[in-house]
Amino acid sequence: MTTPVTAIQSVRLDDNNDILVLLDQTLLPNEKVFLQLSTLEDIWEAIYHLKVRGAPAIGIAAAYGIYLSVKRSNAASYAELADQFRKAKQYLASSRPTAVNLFWALQRMEDRLHQEADQSVAVIKQALKEEADNIRAEDEKVCLAIGEHALSLLEPGWGLLTHCNAGTIATAKYGTALAPIYLGQERNYQFSVYADETRPLLQGARLTAWELQEAGVDVTLICDNMASIVMKEGKVQAVLVGCDRVAANGDTANKIGTSGLAVLAKHYGIPFYVCAPLSTIDQGCTSGADIPIELRSKEEISTQWYEKPMAPQGVKIYNPAFDVTDHHLITAIITEKGIAYAPFDESLSRLLQKEN
Incomplete structure (x- = not known):
């Protein structure tokens, strides 16, 4: 079995x-x-x-x-x-x-x-x-609770878009951004999920698409730069992403490409939800400007995934692993203790006090 x-x-x-x-x-x-x-x-x-x-x-x-x-x-x-x-x-x-x-x-x-x-x-x-x-x-x-809170914001039959991988293999179980999808699958919500491939390490293609397909979820893999057209065509009713760090004001750091999705979602009037355990909230960071951004090797872009180099030898390469999504672009931050809305400095603080 x-x-x-x-x-x-x-x-x-x-x-x-x-x-x-x-x-x-x-x-x-x-x-x-x-x-x-x-x-x-x-x-x-x-x-x-x-x-x-x-x-x-x-x-x-x-x-x-x-x-x-x-x-x-x-x-x-x-x-x-x-x-x-x-x-x-x-x-x-x-x-x-x-x-x-x-x-x-x-x-x-x-x-x-x-x-x-x-x-x-x-x-x-x-x-x-x-x-x-x-x-x-x-x-x-925590992941199960995040899934339940997130699912309360979604409707059966919706198209959902996610970026990178915030699923079972990224957590102890269920995931964060994928938790409501798994719960919805169990409850016959019949979601259609669009998974960004997530350049340059392809966590969406290699991991999210694999996870969801294994679970029997209706998943479609798209290139990162296809997100705009699937939104414009009305195929996406909500965006769900995970998070590696949340600043006190609600700015969030996640896999590179997340902030661009938030800008697109804002343009098309689509809710943008960040699924974040309270443990990812860093009150020592006043804003996203205080979050250190990891820079990774140039080989991840130029040679790692290819039989032959896909960039000219000696070209300068900039490879940040994360970007910061401005809190103004986020509809809600979904935690295990509840859903935070703007102003996030107040709502996140209340949830943290609830945790304690």
């Missing part, structure tokens, strides 16, 4: 063998390979090279990764263990600068470390495993 897409665990801990098991997203849709990673260096490399990607999945991988590094420690005291933890945390944090869930998960693990300061080293290690397990379990509940 085929395993349902939503049952795939893209990130899980094999504690008995001291390994982190990751679905290698760079090989999809042609190969479904689960990596077995044991070292902090291997986990850093998997995050940096997008073998694991999606803000929640990155956070889960980082939490388990730092737990495994601590588990293998020979530290005899809390102070010694804490020093090793801080070095591992700093190292993992350098892998992806834009995804706030990475830092949120690592900080949560460090907070738990401090809470257990008066315990034995063995108890501290077990507490860190428990915290990482909690992060994963909570993300599954």
